[in-house]
Amino acid sequence: MTAIDDSTVRDPDALRADMVRALRDENGVKTEPVAAAFAAVPRHKFAPDASAELAYSLHRTVPVKKDEHGMDISVMSAAHLQAVMLEQAEVEPGMKVLEIGSGGVNAAYLQELVGSEGEVTTVDIDRDVIDRARQCLDDAGYAQVKTVLDDGEHGVPDGAPYDRIIVTAAAWDIPPSWISGLAEKGRLVVPLTVCGTTRSIAFDRDGAGLISRSYGLAHFVPMQGEGAADERKVMLREGIALQTDDVRVPLEAQALNAALGMPRLEHWSGAAYDLPDELDLFLTLKLPSPARLHASQDVVASGLVEASALKGVPALVSEDSIAYRTRRENADTGGFESGVIAHGPQAEALADQYADLLRRWARNHRRRGAATFRYLPGPAPTPLPEDAVLRRHGIVTATWA
Template structure:
């Protein structure tokens, strides 16, 4: 790699300082140690092909590699999300840390946090990605970081046990090697996908399983290799409208659901406050009895067929021929906005009533940040699981709300 000229170095230094201030102002970074790591590592040296404005934008990812269809399969994560996950990890000097999913930059931040007495290993399944990470780490002066080409689902036994394992791709499940690869007091930080929505969860060891100590909304490219989400199903109802689910109990009858959308809508308001949408979304996704996720394009929303809540995906309650999903409206008596339900199909009334009852329960009993307790229990799932529980390949995620 060619060395940047003086003007580039000055511009990058200024942008990096501004980025650190913004991370602190937005509470993505809350500790002096993580702020110092962001200030020390030259982020642009890990994305030499990208513009400085893109590299130092808090909320934008930097593409690293795309598949044959032009979809990102490796990116440099947005700085604000990296800050959140590093704060969740609570890395201390001298620790031994494994990063699963490599790009180089995050590993350099971790190396700053563990210091000279600590050790950092970063692993990726893609040779292009890990070779690029190696070059960037060496170029930026982080040659002590160990890079490994392997499937992250298997962990990296050479170096275990780890005080911290940080996963930087959306994982559908928690690999057994990640749990066994932790020290007794170790912590796993992983973007875990639950019914189509992903949260970065910090898990501590809890006997044979894991107990979540914090969770934050997150978006990542999905895991590849053995940990890929083969259980997820997605059905296109029409151009610009799709439903998806990873719940084996949910049948997605595309033709019947598409027909339902052409029937008159039933709109039912809950009288309950709409607030903390990321917390509400997690609650709905895990407590709706036949949960799916409804997606709609801007054109579909602009035409009025589907509400704007579906632009990024919204938890939906489905039967074979009916669907209900969340919406909102302004209502000062509920604190600014009121939640409601849109339903279509012959069972619209029944689905709307079930959905509204959940909206009211959440608003009256669980409307606060961090109300969910998340546990991971390794081993086979029971034939019947309580609400809030999701069966995975290697275990069960059990979520309860305070």
């Protein structure tokens, strides 16, 4: 990463130039049009209550609005993530673009990319957020960007079809309005969340549905309104939680907490462990009853739960048992070996299922290319395909080479 010169940290122009260089160094910016957009937009004017150093930080967000519990419900996303998504979008001059979720600065980048002949519309469900975006856009010289107060679930039909739709909140599903609002050769870039893990996916049209062209790890505040996630979370005990958005998964907190009190089973797969983000995505989409296990630092330090759960780890759960991924050093597998920790009356059966998937990943998919996502709108087929994730408006599938 490019170091920022301490002598210029209070000069927004210098900070902006340093940010662009750092984005290039970290492969966030890959093309000249995106670099030029980041060099042109005065990012600090969209974060008037934050320091310029924070506004131009590559990986830090700027809070915009919090809920009554103090949780962020709107932020100015980190510059690196915004750059990655704009590169995914491949916006061209003259295009018509819809942004769903408004912070202001991303709409300004989009306006730079589409140029004077293009159109940018940004929509948000929150009046405070959209009013703030409007003010910041005007102050920064982007009065031509159109701002709309509405639920992004509905899109903005008045301006459709759009060449690009870019979503800047974590979406649980893809509503029909986004697909119908795309031009025939349009692209949708959306942070899609499945069972607690989110990927920014660039989708192109594929008949009535969508097919992915690229994806990357992402973190966003969740969608509000009609598109909010249908997710369940339970606390098993202090510092240990499970979450899932799969209606078929049982989350029996009392029974699963009791399972954690039973002796743990260790099952080592003999499979190499690396590329954890891609492995976790594979497990999340392939486990037959998936949830995401979270544990606090204190719980991990006590030895009850492995460190893999600190930032969330895919778990396989039944009514009374749980299994999740871990690792250990093993030179025979290239450095680390994947394994399973399981608790409860069905620990052995769950561990066997989980370990089979770890071996399948290492044998068939590890370092053999990225996944291909498809979104198929409409009623789900019966029975649901093994690799499909059920959603309100359709199904998501993922296949690996």
